[in-house]
Amino acid sequence: MKTFEIRGLKKEFNSRPALNGLDLKLERGDIYGLLGPNGAGKTTTIKIIAGLLGYDTGKLFIDKNEFERNNLSLKKLISYVPDDPFIYPKLTGEEHLHFFADLYKIPEEKRAEKFDFFFKYFEFELYRHELTETYSAGTRQKLLISQAILVEPEILLLDEPLVSIDPVVGRKFKILLKELAGKGTIIIFATHILPLAQEVSTKIGIIINGKIEVEGSMEELQKSSKGKNLEDFYFEKVMEHENSFKS
Amino acid sequence: MKILLKVKFKSLVNTIKNSSSRKYILFLLFGILIFALLSVISVKVFGYIYNQSDFTLPLKYFLAEKLLTMVFLTMYTMLILSSLISTLNIFFLSKDLNLLFSSPIPPGKIFFWKGIEVLINSSAMVVFFSLPVLFSYFYYFSPSSGNIILSILSFLLFIISGVLLGITTGFIIPGFISVKRLQPALSVTSILLISFVVIFIRMLQPEKFGNPDIIDNVLEYIGSFSTPFFKHFPFHWLSNSMISISKGGYSDYLNFGIYFLILISVFILILWYFQKRFYFKLFDKLKRGISGGRKTSTWKKRLIKGDYGTLLNKELKSFLRTPEQWSQLLVIGAIIVVFIMNMKVIPLPSPQIKNFIAYMNIGMAAFIVTGLNSRFTFTSIPMENPGIVHILASPFDRRKILKFKLIFYMIPMMALAFFLFFTGEITLKLDRIARISGIIYLVPAVFFITLMAFFFSLRIKGSKALSPQHLIVSREGISFMLWSMIYIGLSIMYMIRPLYIYFFHKFTGKEIPYGEITLWIAGFFLINFLIISYFYRNMRKEWREKEFL
Numbered sequence: 001m002k003t004f005e006i007r008g009l010k011k012e013f014n015s016r017p018a019l020n021g022l023d024l025k026l027e028r029g030d031i032y033g034l035l036g037p038n039g040a041g042k043t044t045t046i047k048i049i050a051g052l053l054g055y056d057t058g059k060l061f062i063d064k065n066e067f068e069r070n071n072l073s074l075k076k077l078i079s080y081v082p083d084d085p086f087i088y089p090k091l092t093g094e095e096h097l098h099f100f101a102d103l104y105k106i107p108e109e110k111r112a113e114k115f116d117f118f119f120k121y122f123e124f125e126l127y128r129h130e131l132t133e134t135y136s137a138g139t140r141q142k143l144l145i146s147q148a149i150l151v152e153p154e155i156l157l158l159d160e161p162l163v164s165i166d167p168v169v170g171r172k173f174k175i176l177l178k179e180l181a182g183k184g185t186i187i188i189f190a191t192h193i194l195p196l197a198q199e200v201s202t203k204i205g206i207i208i209n210g211k212i213e214v215e216g217s218m219e220e221l222q223k224s225s226k227g228k229n230l231e232d233f234y235f236e237k238v239m240e241h242e243n244s245f246k247s
Numbered sequence: 248m249k250i251l252l253k254v255k256f257k258s259l260v261n262t263i264k265n266s267s268s269r270k271y272i273l274f275l276l277f278g279i280l281i282f283a284l285l286s287v288i289s290v291k292v293f294g295y296i297y298n299q300s301d302f303t304l305p306l307k308y309f310l311a312e313k314l315l316t317m318v319f320l321t322m323y324t325m326l327i328l329s330s331l332i333s334t335l336n337i338f339f340l341s342k343d344l345n346l347l348f349s350s351p352i353p354p355g356k357i358f359f360w361k362g363i364e365v366l367i368n369s370s371a372m373v374v375f376f377s378l379p380v381l382f383s384y385f386y387y388f389s390p391s392s393g394n395i396i397l398s399i400l401s402f403l404l405f406i407i408s409g410v411l412l413g414i415t416t417g418f419i420i421p422g423f424i425s426v427k428r429l430q431p432a433l434s435v436t437s438i439l440l441i442s443f444v445v446i447f448i449r450m451l452q453p454e455k456f457g458n459p460d461i462i463d464n465v466l467e468y469i470g471s472f473s474t475p476f477f478k479h480f481p482f483h484w485l486s487n488s489m490i491s492i493s494k495g496g497y498s499d500y501l502n503f504g505i506y507f508l509i510l511i512s513v514f515i516l517i518l519w520y521f522q523k524r525f526y527f528k529l530f531d532k533l534k535r536g537i538s539g540g541r542k543t544s545t546w547k548k549r550l551i552k553g554d555y556g557t558l559l560n561k562e563l564k565s566f567l568r569t570p571e572q573w574s575q576l577l578v579i580g581a582i583i584v585v586f587i588m589n590m591k592v593i594p595l596p597s598p599q600i601k602n603f604i605a606y607m608n609i610g611m612a613a614f615i616v617t618g619l620n621s622r623f624t625f626t627s628i629p630m631e632n633p634g635i636v637h638i639l640a641s642p643f644d645r646r647k648i649l650k651f652k653l654i655f656y657m658i659p660m661m662a663l664a665f666f667l668f669f670t671g672e673i674t675l676k677l678d679r680i681a682r683i684s685g686i687i688y689l690v691p692a693v694f695f696i697t698l699m700a701f702f703f704s705l706r707i708k709g710s711k712a713l714s715p716q717h718l719i720v721s722r723e724g725i726s727f728m729l730w731s732m733i734y735i736g737l738s739i740m741y742m743i744r745p746l747y748i749y750f751f752h753k754f755t756g757k758e759i760p761y762g763e764i765t766l767w768i769a770g771f772f773l774i775n776f777l778i779i780s781y782f783y784r785n786m787r788k789e790w791r792e793k794e795f796l
Contacts (some may be wrong), residue, residue: 013796050640052795070791076642086633088561090568098546102557103641129544131568147637 001077001154002063003027004186009058011044011210018044019055020210026203028184031177033197035190036207037238042190043083045207046157049188050080062155076104077154079147081161083190085140089133093124093143096132097150104151118146121176122169137164145173149180156180158189162196174200198230206234208241252360273725278375285376289383297387311388312490318380319482322373323409330369330413331420337364338414339421339530348530358522366410374406389493397500398489404507405485411514418521421529481507554643558651583667605681606746608671610739612664613692617731619663624656624700625727626715629707636795649701649790657697664693680749687768688742691775695782696731702782703727705789709796741771 006024010017019041026032034042047053049060051069060067067074087096094115101111119125122142127135132143141164148156162170177200181187191197197204198218205215214221214237218230225233296302296310338344338361347357381402385395488503548556628635638648668685703723707713718724745767752759 047795050636052636052639054792054794070645072642072644075640078640080636080640082633082636084633087637088565088634090565091561092544094544095546095564098544099557099561100637100641102546102554103638103643105642 001028001184001186003061004155005061006045006049007059007061009045009048009055009060011041011048011053011055017210019048019058022058022207022211024205024212026186026188028186029181029202031181031187031189031200031202033189033191033201033204034207035192035194035197035204035234040207041210042207043159044210046080046159046188046190049155050078050157051075078157079104079149079151079153079155080157081141081144081148081159083159083163085137085144085164087132087135087140087143090131092129092131093119093135094128096143097147100147101150106151114150118150121172122146138166138169141165142169149176152185154185156185156187158187160191161189162191162193194230194234204230206237208238213237213241255364273722273729274720277725277728282375282379286379286383289379290386293383293387308388308490308494311384312486315380315384315486315489316483318377319405319485320480322377323405323480323482326370326373326406326409327413327416329373330365330410331417333365333369334414334417335421337361337368338417338526344530354527355522358526362414362518365414366407369413370406370410373409377402384489389489394492397492401485401488401500401504401507404504404511405481408481408507408510408514411511411518415514415517415521418518418525418529481510554647555651558648559655562651562655583670605671605685606739606743609668609685609688609742610735612667612671612689613696613735613739614732615667616660616664616693617696617728617735620656620660620697620700620731621719621724621728622715624652624660624697625704625724626718627652627656628701628704629713629718630715632709632711632713633795639795645790646787649787653697653701656700657694660697661690661693664689680746684742684746684768687771688738691772691779692735692738695734695775695779698779698782698786699730699734700727702786702789703730705786705793738771738775741774742767 004024004026006022009019009022011019022041022045024032024045034045036042044053048055054069062074062077065074088099091099097115097118098111106114115128119128122145124139124142127139132140135143141161145158145161148158162173165173174196177187181202189197201218203215203217204221205212207213214224216224221230221233222228225236228236292314293311296307296314299307302310338358341361348354381398385398389395389398484503484506488500491497491499491503546560548560550556551559635648639645665686668689672682672685703726704718706723707718707721713721745764748764748767749759751757
């Protein structure tokens with residue numbers, strides 16, 4: 001897979017526009033940080049790519065193939081970490097990974113090594129055989145991130161990935177993201193944590209009212225904002241838009 | 248204190264405002280229906296005892312008292328269990344506790360209001376179901392308004408004492424076990440007890456109370472039931488105080504009132520002491536969390552391989568590790584036992600009645616299947632929220648999930664329906680036509696009802712995690728029950744026709760028109776095929792297009 005593209009994506013919820021002609025083009029190895037105020041359309045965009053929501057108009061392409069909502073061969077390329085860290089409460093951590101590996105048809109013989117790696121790398125080996133209902137929010141998030149990376153996706157979708165994660169594991173996670181991107185995975189993540197976006201993204205997009213208003217690499221954004229840091233730049237853009245909306 | 252009341256009131260008002268009126272009308276209609284049914288049964292039973300000319304007045308009071316004791320025994324058990332579970336939820340697990348205890352409201356006041364919340368939550372249904380019994384009794388045995396007021400006063404003391412006993416027990420138990428571990432264990436225990444009460448009451452064979460032919464045996468039987476041990480319990484005090492005032496024995500009434508007041512005071516004192524000494528310790532203990540116990544994880548697909556094996560593994564592990572879920576099978580067990588006992592005691596004066604009962608038995612089996620579908624099948628997909636997004640975002644075929652769910656719930660429903668049907672059939676030894684018509688009826692009916700449960704559950708919007716209780720009383724849940732009832736009613740009426748044709752010709756000695764009977768049965772299959780196709784197509788469409796917000 002070389003490119004992933006979204007063209008003119010529109011989506012309404014009860015006549016209220018959530019996405020308003022969203023365009024996006026990413027290439028192998030891109031890490032795309034999707035920023036924006038609450039309700040701007042970040043989660044909706046990610047859920048549409050994950051196939052959890054339909055859309056009214058627009059097109060999604062993987063390379064030059066149009067990506068349809070329930071196309072299973074294309075869905076094999078994608079894995080997703082939702083913003084709500086819910087997992088089946090009556091499965092243990094390891095069983096949950098087995099279940100997920102089954103869904104992606106990962107051969108049994110390949111699993112043990114991978115599982116060992118994730119439980120150790122994200123430091124939750126102790127909880128491996130505990131029911132996930134006893135996990136803290138952070139441990140649940142570690143399991144969700146593990147399951148998503150386990151399947152070696154071509155496109156990794158992350159909605160608020162670092163919520164509840166401690167700084168040490170957070171750093172390990174960022175290293176892993178960069179490694180994955182180095183191998184060619186396209187990573188799209190929605191976040192409110194601006195330093196995370198600044199640190200790992202190769203591209204940043206600010207989505208406001210269902211449309212990407214500003215987009216570019218960190219260097220490009222800094223150039224266009226005359227050297228401002230991301231937080232100031234983000235604040236300026238959002239306020240600019242709000243003021244124009246009011247007037 | 249006012250602010251706590253205001254929060255609860257506002258929450259209630261907002262819940263009502265934000266829900267559709269249709270749901271409340273349906274819910275109200277359903278409530279009225281159950282209430283009416285209970286009223287009719289209560290009026291019939293008390294009226295029967297009261298109007299028996301063979302019975303002397305003391306005997307009538309005696310029988311009424313035993314009946315009341317039985318009812319109040321059940322109510323009291325339900326009250327204790329319900330308040331015990333509410334106590335654990337409201338005093339220990341409720342999410343607003345952290346906020347409340349970090350606020351400047353004195354802990355004593357919070358404790359008091361939480362107690363009131365338990366009282367209302369756990370007693371509302373018991374009071375609701377008691378009303379028809381109480382007023383039927385008042386109507387026949389205690390019609391004066393003064394007596395009614397005094398009886399209601401005793402009834403309120405009875406409710407308060409039961410709730411306080413439940414709260415007190417709810418405070419003792421967490422001292423020994425973590426509340427999070429305790430809750431599933433309690434659900435199992437409570438369901439076991441409820442099942443036991445259901446069977447116990449049935450074993451008392453209340454229908455014999457009204458049969459003058461066996462009255463000597465009944466007295467002997469009641470004598471064994473009226474053990475001195477029961478005199479120490481509030482359900483006995485309540486039934487006896489109500490009988491006392493009906494007979495004009497106000498001093499006895501006063502004695503029972505004092506018993507209630509002493510019991511309530513003792514509970515209040517114990518709870519006051521608990522609140523001062525132990526409540527926060529227990530609350531802190533809970534915050535330590537739970538871990539440990541499990542040593543390994545297994546993921547071998549033992550029954551089926553492949554994609555369906557994956558789903559079966561997940562479904563079975565989740566089901567078996569959720570005691571609240573599987574323990575409800577015990578209730579089904581209790582229902583089946585009562586069902587078989589009912590079949591055995593049905594009077595069968597003529598073959599026509601036998602076949603009629605057998606025929607109604609088919610409807611009863613369908614009704615039980617509907618109830619179980621409402622609890623298990625209907626809630627199955629929405630209860631997986633929001634975890635189901637992991638499957639739906641994966642390359643797993645969506646259609647397979649629905650097919651699997653359908654098969655997973657259809658097989659036990661079909662098996663149960665046939666078990667109930669054949670139990671009746673073996674007990675009653677039916678005619679061949681009744682047996683065949685039962686089989687013909689149940690296959691499409693169970694299939695359709697189970698299908699409808701999925702159809703309505705897919706119409707529930709959103710992907711928030713909801714409890715089964717919440718789902719069953721949702722607009723879609725009530726719609727499923729109502730449409731199922733309509734279907735059962737209409738289909739039973741339709742299938743009477745071929746049976747009628749058969750028996751009419753048989754008893755009049757005419758040649759049986761098998762062609763016509765076959766046509767009616769074929770019509771039944773055709774109609775069912777059409778509605779099943781319609782619902783199946785729409786269900787698949789709903790599933791394909793379902794959005795997970």
